[in-house]
Amino acid sequence: GENVEQHPSTLSVQEGDSAVIKCTYSDSASNYFPWYKQELGKRPQLIIDIRSNVGEKKDQRIAVTLNKTAKHFSLHITETQPEDSAVYFCAASIWTNAGKSTFGDGTTLTVKP
Amino acid sequence: DAGVIQSPRHEVTEMGQEVTLRCKPISGHNSLFWYRQTMMRGLELLIYFNNNVPIDDSGMPEDRFSAKMPNASFSTLKIQPSEPRDSAVYFCASSYNPGAVNGYTFGSGTRLTVV
Numbered sequence: 604g605e606n607v608e609q610h611p612s613t614l615s616v617q618e619g620d621s622a623v624i625k626c627t628y629s630d631s632a633s634n635y636f637p638w639y640k641q642e643l644g645k646r647p648q649l650i651i652d653i654r655s656n657v658g659e660k661k662d663q664r665i666a667v668t669l670n671k672t673a674k675h676f677s678l679h680i681t682e683t684q685p686e687d688s689a690v691y692f693c694a695a696s697i698w699t700n701a702g703k704s705t706f707g708d709g710t711t712l713t714v715k716p
Numbered sequence: 717d718a719g720v721i722q723s724p725r726h727e728v729t730e731m732g733q734e735v736t737l738r739c740k741p742i743s744g745h746n747s748l749f750w751y752r753q754t755m756m757r758g759l760e761l762l763i764y765f766n767n768n769v770p771i772d773d774s775g776m777p778e779d780r781f782s783a784k785m786p787n788a789s790f791s792t793l794k795i796q797p798s799e800p801r802d803s804a805v806y807f808c809a810s811s812y813n814p815g816a817v818n819g820y821t822f823g824s825g826t827r828l829t830v831v
Contacts, residue, residue: 634817635816635817635818637819637820639819639820645824646807646822646823646824646825647759647807647820647822648822649819649820649821652819654816692759696817697817698813698815698816698817701747701764701766701771701813702747702766702811702813702817702818702820703747703749703761703764703771703772704817704819704820706758706759706761708758709758709759
C-alpha cells in the first residue's frame with residue numbers, strides 16, 4: 604500500500620519568514636495530493652491540493668510543488684503569521700481507492716511573533 | 717450546506733459500556749471515512765465506505781469496533797465493549813469522487829474518554 608513520509612515533524616519560524624514542509628510517497632499511481640491544516644482542538648481542513656498533471660499551484664501565501672519523478676511534494680508558506688501556527692498534514696490519494704487518502708504524520712508549525 | 721455533522725461532540729463512558737458515534741456526511745458526497753486521532757498514533761483510518769458499501773475495514777483495531785452506513789446520509793461507529801485505550805478523537809470525513817479524487821471535509825470530531 605501507499606506510504607507517505609513527512610518532514611520535519613516540528614518547525615519553528617519567525618513571523619514573516621517562509622516555511623517549507625516536505626513529503627514523499629511510495630506508490631507511483633497516486634495522483635492527488637491534498638494538504639490539511641489542523642488548529643489546536645479543531646478539525647483538519649483542506650487548504651490546498653495538487654493533481655499529478657500539475658507541477659505547481661499557488662493560493663495567496665501558500666504554494667505546493669510536485670515532483671512525480673522523485674515522488675515528492677512540498678508545501679511552501681511565505682510571509683508567515685502567528686495564525687499559521689498549526690499542525691499540517693500532507694496526503695496522497697489514488698482515485699481507484701474511492702478517494703482514500705494516506706496521511707503523513709504531520710508537522711507542527713510554530714510561528715513566533 | 718452544514719458540513720459533516722458528528723454527534724456527540726464529547727462522550728465520557730465507563731469501561732465495558734457500548735459507545736455509538738454518529739456521522740451525517742455532506743449531501744452528494746459518495747465516500748465516507750472514519751478516522752481516529754491520538755497523540756501517539758496520529759490519524760488512523762479505521763474504515764471507509766463508497767456509495768454506502770464498506771470498502772476496507774482493515775484499520776478497525778478489533779472486533780469490538782463495528783461500523784455501518786445504512787444510507788447515504790448516515791453512518792455509525794460502534795465500540796462494544798469500550799476500553800480506556802479507545803480514548804481518542806474520532807473524526808468522520810466525506811468526499812465526492814466522481815472518477816477523480818477530491819479532498820475530504822472533516823466533521824468536528826467526537827472526543828471519547830473511557831474511564
